[in-house]
Amino acid sequence: MPEIATAPAPVAGAVNAWFRKSARPLPWREPGCSPWGIVVSEFMLQQTPVARVLPQWQAWLERWPTPASLAAVPSGEAVRAWNRLGYPRRALWLHACAVTIAEQHGGVVPADVDELLALPGIGPYTARAVAAFAYGIRVPVVDTNVRRVLARAIDGRAEPAPPAAARDLAAMSAQLPADATEARVFNAAAMELGAVVCTARAPRCDECPIAAVCAWRAAGYPAYDGPRRAAQKKYEGSDRQVRGLIMRELRAAHIPVTDAELAGLWPDAAQLTRALDGLLADGLAVAADGGYTLP
DNA sequence: TAGCCGTGGCA
DNA sequence: TTGCCAAGGCT
Numbered sequence: 001m002p003e004i005a006t007a008p009a010p011v012a013g014a015v016n017a018w019f020r021k022s023a024r025p026l027p028w029r030e031p032g033c034s035p036w037g038i039v040v041s042e043f044m045l046q047q048t049p050v051a052r053v054l055p056q057w058q059a060w061l062e063r064w065p066t067p068a069s070l071a072a073v074p075s076g077e078a079v080r081a082w083n084r085l086g087y088p089r090r091a092l093w094l095h096a097c098a099v100t101i102a103e104q105h106g107g108v109v110p111a112d113v114d115e116l117l118a119l120p121g122i123g124p125y126t127a128r129a130v131a132a133f134a135y136g137i138r139v140p141v142v143d144t145n146v147r148r149v150l151a152r153a154i155d156g157r158a159e160p161a162p163p164a165a166a167r168d169l170a171a172m173s174a175q176l177p178a179d180a181t182e183a184r185v186f187n188a189a190a191m192e193l194g195a196v197v198c199t200a201r202a203p204r205c206d207e208c209p210i211a212a213v214c215a216w217r218a219a220g221y222p223a224y225d226g227p228r229r230a231a232q233k234k235y236e237g238s239d240r241q242v243r244g245l246i247m248r249e250l251r252a253a254h255i256p257v258t259d260a261e262l263a264g265l266w267p268d269a270a271q272l273t274r275a276l277d278g279l280l281a282d283g284l285a286v287a288a289d290g291g292y293t294l295p
Numbered sequence: 296t297a298g299c300c301g302t303g304g305c306a
Numbered sequence: 307t308t309g310c311c312a313a314g315g316c317t
Binding site (some may be wrong): 042108123126143191195200232 | 308309310312316
Protein backbone atom coordinates (compact mmCIF):
# COMPACT_ATOMS: atom_id res chain seq x y z
CA MET A 1 0.00 0.00 0.00
CA PRO A 2 1.60 3.24 -1.14
CA GLU A 3 2.17 6.22 1.08
CA ILE A 4 -0.23 9.01 0.29
CA ALA A 5 0.28 12.70 0.67
CA THR A 6 -2.71 13.26 2.91
CA ALA A 7 -1.24 11.71 6.03
CA PRO A 8 -3.58 9.78 8.36
CA ALA A 9 -3.58 12.60 10.86
CA PRO A 10 -1.89 11.47 14.06
CA VAL A 11 -2.49 15.03 15.14
CA ALA A 12 -6.27 14.75 14.86
CA GLY A 13 -6.35 11.45 16.70
CA ALA A 14 -4.47 12.80 19.69
CA VAL A 15 -6.29 16.11 19.75
CA ASN A 16 -9.69 14.41 19.56
CA ALA A 17 -8.82 12.05 22.38
CA TRP A 18 -7.76 14.99 24.52
CA PHE A 19 -10.92 16.91 23.61
CA ARG A 20 -13.20 14.04 24.54
CA LYS A 21 -11.52 13.81 27.92
CA SER A 22 -11.07 17.43 28.90
CA ALA A 23 -13.08 19.85 26.78
CA ARG A 24 -14.92 22.61 28.61
CA PRO A 25 -18.63 21.78 28.96
CA LEU A 26 -20.17 24.49 26.80
CA PRO A 27 -23.94 24.42 26.27
CA TRP A 28 -23.79 25.02 22.51
CA ARG A 29 -21.79 21.80 22.21
CA GLU A 30 -24.48 19.70 23.89
CA PRO A 31 -26.16 17.20 21.56
CA GLY A 32 -29.57 18.79 22.10
CA CYS A 33 -28.50 22.26 21.02
CA SER A 34 -30.48 23.48 18.02
CA PRO A 35 -28.84 24.85 14.85
CA TRP A 36 -30.24 28.25 15.83
CA GLY A 37 -28.50 27.93 19.19
CA ILE A 38 -25.27 27.28 17.31
CA VAL A 39 -25.84 30.32 15.12
CA VAL A 40 -26.44 32.56 18.12
CA SER A 41 -23.32 31.26 19.85
CA GLU A 42 -21.18 31.87 16.78
CA PHE A 43 -22.39 35.45 16.42
CA MET A 44 -21.74 36.15 20.08
CA LEU A 45 -18.33 34.51 20.03
CA GLN A 46 -17.06 36.67 17.18
CA GLN A 47 -14.32 38.55 19.05
CA THR A 48 -15.92 38.06 22.47
CA PRO A 49 -14.57 35.59 25.07
CA VAL A 50 -16.57 32.52 26.12
CA ALA A 51 -16.93 33.65 29.72
CA ARG A 52 -18.83 36.77 28.71
CA VAL A 53 -20.99 34.95 26.16
CA LEU A 54 -22.26 32.14 28.39
CA PRO A 55 -24.95 33.96 30.43
CA GLN A 56 -26.03 36.10 27.48
CA TRP A 57 -26.46 33.08 25.22
CA GLN A 58 -28.72 31.28 27.66
CA ALA A 59 -30.91 34.33 28.23
CA TRP A 60 -31.11 35.00 24.49
CA LEU A 61 -32.30 31.51 23.63
CA GLU A 62 -34.88 31.49 26.38
CA ARG A 63 -36.32 34.67 24.94
CA TRP A 64 -35.89 33.86 21.25
CA PRO A 65 -35.69 30.07 20.86
CA THR A 66 -36.17 30.18 17.09
CA PRO A 67 -35.20 32.46 14.19
CA ALA A 68 -38.87 33.33 13.69
CA SER A 69 -39.27 34.49 17.27
CA LEU A 70 -36.37 36.92 16.91
CA ALA A 71 -37.52 38.02 13.48
CA ALA A 72 -40.88 38.99 14.96
CA VAL A 73 -39.49 41.77 17.16
CA PRO A 74 -37.89 45.10 16.14
CA SER A 75 -34.14 44.94 15.58
CA GLY A 76 -33.70 47.42 18.41
CA GLU A 77 -34.85 44.76 20.86
CA ALA A 78 -31.97 42.59 19.70
CA VAL A 79 -29.55 45.47 20.14
CA ARG A 80 -30.87 46.13 23.63
CA ALA A 81 -30.64 42.47 24.63
CA TRP A 82 -27.12 42.32 23.23
CA ASN A 83 -26.24 44.54 26.17
CA ARG A 84 -22.49 44.92 26.60
CA LEU A 85 -21.22 42.07 24.49
CA GLY A 86 -19.60 44.61 22.21
CA TYR A 87 -19.75 45.25 18.48
CA PRO A 88 -23.52 45.88 18.53
CA ARG A 89 -23.68 45.64 14.75
CA ARG A 90 -23.52 41.90 15.36
CA ALA A 91 -26.91 42.13 17.08
CA LEU A 92 -28.31 43.94 14.07
CA TRP A 93 -26.87 41.34 11.74
CA LEU A 94 -28.14 38.46 13.87
CA HIS A 95 -31.61 39.96 13.72
CA ALA A 96 -31.36 40.43 9.95
CA CYS A 97 -30.09 36.88 9.71
CA ALA A 98 -33.16 35.65 11.60
CA VAL A 99 -35.45 37.61 9.30
CA THR A 100 -33.85 36.10 6.21
CA ILE A 101 -34.01 32.58 7.64
CA ALA A 102 -37.66 33.08 8.53
CA GLU A 103 -38.62 34.57 5.18
CA GLN A 104 -36.43 32.67 2.74
CA HIS A 105 -35.61 29.38 4.47
CA GLY A 106 -38.89 28.48 6.12
CA GLY A 107 -37.48 29.27 9.53
CA VAL A 108 -34.82 26.57 9.23
CA VAL A 109 -31.13 27.42 9.50
CA PRO A 110 -29.50 26.37 6.20
CA ALA A 111 -26.91 23.59 6.23
CA ASP A 112 -25.21 24.59 3.00
CA VAL A 113 -22.05 26.70 3.32
CA ASP A 114 -22.89 28.91 0.34
CA GLU A 115 -26.42 29.54 1.60
CA LEU A 116 -25.01 30.38 5.02
CA LEU A 117 -22.46 32.75 3.48
CA ALA A 118 -25.31 34.67 1.89
CA LEU A 119 -26.79 35.50 5.29
CA PRO A 120 -26.04 38.83 7.03
CA GLY A 121 -23.14 38.71 9.47
CA ILE A 122 -22.06 35.23 8.40
CA GLY A 123 -18.62 35.06 6.84
CA PRO A 124 -16.19 32.27 5.95
CA TYR A 125 -15.60 31.18 9.52
CA THR A 126 -19.17 31.24 10.80
CA ALA A 127 -20.62 29.57 7.71
CA ARG A 128 -18.35 26.57 8.10
CA ALA A 129 -18.76 26.50 11.88
CA VAL A 130 -22.54 26.29 11.55
CA ALA A 131 -22.37 23.65 8.80
CA ALA A 132 -19.94 21.57 10.84
CA PHE A 133 -21.27 21.98 14.38
CA ALA A 134 -25.00 22.22 13.69
CA TYR A 135 -25.23 19.71 10.86
CA GLY A 136 -22.11 17.57 11.02
CA ILE A 137 -21.01 18.53 7.52
CA ARG A 138 -17.39 17.62 6.88
CA VAL A 139 -15.85 21.02 6.11
CA PRO A 140 -12.68 22.61 7.50
CA VAL A 141 -13.42 25.26 10.13
CA VAL A 142 -10.64 27.78 10.49
CA ASP A 143 -10.56 30.48 13.12
CA THR A 144 -7.71 32.33 14.79
CA ASN A 145 -7.14 29.45 17.23
CA VAL A 146 -6.90 26.86 14.47
CA ARG A 147 -4.54 29.04 12.47
CA ARG A 148 -2.24 29.33 15.48
CA VAL A 149 -2.35 25.62 16.30
CA LEU A 150 -1.53 24.65 12.72
CA ALA A 151 1.19 27.27 12.42
CA ARG A 152 2.91 25.84 15.47
CA ALA A 153 2.25 22.12 15.30
CA ILE A 154 2.61 21.70 11.55
CA ASP A 155 4.63 24.64 10.24
CA GLY A 156 6.89 25.07 13.25
CA ARG A 157 6.25 28.79 13.51
CA ALA A 158 5.39 30.78 16.61
CA GLU A 159 2.50 32.60 14.94
CA PRO A 160 0.48 32.08 11.78
CA ALA A 161 1.17 34.06 8.66
CA PRO A 162 -1.41 36.72 7.80
CA PRO A 163 -4.77 35.09 7.00
CA ALA A 164 -5.07 33.66 3.49
CA ALA A 165 -8.38 31.88 3.08
CA ALA A 166 -7.45 29.28 0.48
CA ARG A 167 -4.17 28.33 2.12
CA ASP A 168 -5.67 28.22 5.61
CA LEU A 169 -8.53 25.99 4.49
CA ALA A 170 -6.12 23.68 2.69
CA ALA A 171 -3.92 23.44 5.78
CA MET A 172 -6.87 22.44 7.94
CA SER A 173 -8.21 20.07 5.29
CA ALA A 174 -4.89 18.22 5.31
CA GLN A 175 -5.40 17.41 8.99
CA LEU A 176 -9.13 16.73 8.85
CA PRO A 177 -10.10 13.10 9.45
CA ALA A 178 -11.95 11.38 6.61
CA ASP A 179 -14.70 10.20 8.94
CA ALA A 180 -17.41 12.84 9.29
CA THR A 181 -17.86 12.39 13.03
CA GLU A 182 -14.15 12.58 13.72
CA ALA A 183 -13.89 15.58 11.42
CA ARG A 184 -16.59 17.44 13.32
CA VAL A 185 -14.92 16.67 16.63
CA PHE A 186 -11.54 17.74 15.29
CA ASN A 187 -12.90 21.08 14.12
CA ALA A 188 -14.06 21.78 17.65
CA ALA A 189 -11.03 20.18 19.26
CA ALA A 190 -8.46 22.19 17.31
CA MET A 191 -10.23 25.40 18.31
CA GLU A 192 -10.41 24.26 21.93
CA LEU A 193 -6.72 23.41 21.95
CA GLY A 194 -5.87 26.88 20.70
CA ALA A 195 -8.21 28.48 23.20
CA VAL A 196 -7.04 26.75 26.37
CA VAL A 197 -3.59 25.22 25.74
CA CYS A 198 -1.91 26.55 22.61
CA THR A 199 -2.73 30.12 23.54
CA ALA A 200 -1.30 33.24 21.96
CA ARG A 201 0.60 34.19 25.09
CA ALA A 202 2.23 31.66 27.42
CA PRO A 203 1.12 28.39 25.77
CA ARG A 204 0.78 25.47 28.20
CA CYS A 205 2.96 23.03 26.29
CA ASP A 206 3.25 20.73 29.31
CA GLU A 207 -0.49 20.07 29.00
CA CYS A 208 -0.52 19.70 25.24
CA PRO A 209 -1.65 16.37 23.78
CA ILE A 210 0.51 16.81 20.69
CA ALA A 211 3.65 18.24 22.26
CA ALA A 212 5.55 15.16 21.12
CA VAL A 213 4.80 15.86 17.47
CA CYS A 214 4.72 19.67 17.56
CA ALA A 215 7.01 21.12 14.90
CA TRP A 216 7.44 24.38 16.76
CA ARG A 217 8.52 22.59 19.93
CA ALA A 218 10.83 20.29 17.96
CA ALA A 219 12.47 23.32 16.37
CA GLY A 220 13.22 24.83 19.77
CA TYR A 221 10.42 27.42 19.82
CA PRO A 222 11.88 29.83 17.26
CA ALA A 223 10.57 33.37 17.60
CA TYR A 224 8.14 34.78 15.07
CA ASP A 225 9.96 36.43 12.19
CA GLY A 226 7.14 37.40 9.85
CA PRO A 227 5.37 40.71 9.30
CA ARG A 228 3.83 42.27 12.39
CA ARG A 229 0.13 42.93 12.58
CA ALA A 230 -0.78 46.57 12.92
CA ALA A 231 -1.19 47.48 16.56
CA GLN A 232 -4.75 47.93 17.76
CA LYS A 233 -5.65 51.57 18.02
CA LYS A 234 -5.99 53.14 21.42
CA TYR A 235 -9.55 52.82 22.68
CA GLU A 236 -9.52 55.60 25.25
CA GLY A 237 -10.70 58.76 23.54
CA SER A 238 -11.52 57.01 20.28
CA ASP A 239 -14.71 57.27 18.23
CA ARG A 240 -15.38 53.70 19.25
CA GLN A 241 -15.50 54.72 22.87
CA VAL A 242 -17.91 57.54 22.10
CA ARG A 243 -20.12 55.23 20.06
CA GLY A 244 -20.13 52.86 23.03
CA LEU A 245 -21.24 55.62 25.37
CA ILE A 246 -24.07 56.63 23.05
CA MET A 247 -25.22 53.05 22.61
CA ARG A 248 -25.23 52.48 26.34
CA GLU A 249 -27.52 55.51 26.69
CA LEU A 250 -29.85 54.34 23.91
CA ARG A 251 -30.10 50.85 25.40
CA ALA A 252 -31.00 52.23 28.81
CA ALA A 253 -33.62 54.68 27.54
CA HIS A 254 -37.21 53.85 26.62
CA ILE A 255 -38.04 57.31 25.31
CA PRO A 256 -35.99 59.27 22.74
CA VAL A 257 -32.61 60.50 23.96
CA THR A 258 -32.21 64.20 23.25
CA ASP A 259 -29.24 66.07 21.83
CA ALA A 260 -28.87 67.79 25.17
CA GLU A 261 -28.60 64.47 26.95
CA LEU A 262 -26.07 63.20 24.45
CA ALA A 263 -24.03 66.37 24.86
CA GLY A 264 -23.47 65.44 28.47
CA LEU A 265 -21.79 62.19 27.47
CA TRP A 266 -18.69 63.61 25.84
CA PRO A 267 -16.95 67.00 25.90
CA ASP A 268 -15.87 67.09 22.26
CA ALA A 269 -19.03 68.10 20.36
CA ALA A 270 -17.55 67.46 16.93
CA GLN A 271 -16.47 63.96 17.88
CA LEU A 272 -19.84 63.28 19.45
CA THR A 273 -21.59 64.31 16.24
CA ARG A 274 -19.27 62.16 14.19
CA ALA A 275 -19.97 59.14 16.39
CA LEU A 276 -23.74 59.70 16.30
CA ASP A 277 -23.73 60.10 12.52
CA GLY A 278 -21.85 56.84 12.27
CA LEU A 279 -24.42 55.06 14.41
CA LEU A 280 -27.26 56.51 12.34
CA ALA A 281 -25.54 55.38 9.15
CA ASP A 282 -25.06 51.90 10.61
CA GLY A 283 -28.72 51.67 11.57
CA LEU A 284 -27.90 51.28 15.26
CA ALA A 285 -29.67 54.54 16.05
CA VAL A 286 -32.63 56.22 14.41
CA ALA A 287 -33.95 59.75 14.69
CA ALA A 288 -37.23 59.85 16.57
CA ASP A 289 -39.34 62.83 17.62
CA GLY A 290 -37.03 65.11 19.50
CA GLY A 291 -34.15 62.67 19.80
CA TYR A 292 -32.79 59.24 19.01
CA THR A 293 -33.76 55.69 19.81
CA LEU A 294 -32.76 52.15 19.00
CA PRO A 295 -34.15 50.95 15.66
C1' DT B 296 -7.62 45.40 1.47
C1' DA B 297 -6.55 47.57 5.35
C1' DG B 298 -9.08 50.00 8.65
C1' DC B 299 -12.89 49.98 11.39
C1' DC B 300 -16.01 48.22 14.77
C1' DG B 301 -17.06 47.41 21.79
C1' DT B 302 -15.85 45.65 25.89
C1' DG B 303 -13.38 43.74 29.58
C1' DG B 304 -9.79 40.74 31.61
C1' DC B 305 -5.14 39.84 32.21
C1' DA B 306 0.03 40.23 32.46
C1' DT C 307 -0.72 51.66 33.75
C1' DT C 308 -0.66 50.29 29.13
C1' DG C 309 -0.97 47.06 25.60
C1' DC C 310 -2.46 42.73 24.04
C1' DC C 311 -5.90 39.62 23.22
C1' DA C 312 -10.63 37.46 22.47
C1' DA C 313 -14.81 31.22 18.03
C1' DG C 314 -14.80 37.81 12.53
C1' DG C 315 -17.23 40.41 9.16
C1' DC C 316 -18.00 44.40 6.39
C1' DT C 317 -16.72 48.00 3.28
